[in-house]
Amino acid sequence: MLIGAFESVEPPEVELALAPGDVLVGYTDGVTDARSPSGERFGDERLVATLDAARPGSAPMLVAAIRDALAAYQGAEEPADDVTIVAVGRRAPARSQGRRGGRSSTV
Secondary structure (H helix, E strand, C coil): CCCCCCCCCCCCCCCCCCCCCCEEEEECHHHHCCECCCCCECHHHHHHHHHHHCCCCCHHHHHHHHHHHHHHHHCCCCCCCCCCEEEEECCCCCCCCCCECCECCCC
């Protein structure tokens, strides 16, 4: 949904709980509207495939995966629109590696 472009349009309020390891990715239409040298759009399906291939990944890893996929797709073409990608993730709990305070020990 286009957010903030028109004062009269109020976006719906959504509450979302991220489970440990979840990442929420937001992007502008410049991502899906990016064009290849032959003029084909990057599109939603290619974006989803890019995210699927980068799973599981942290928020910075997913942003980098999209950025890299766009650069490879566009080649030397200049972006026709702004490209903004924002990702927010919830870290998975750290794994305990030993019995004493999470430290590992060797005998």
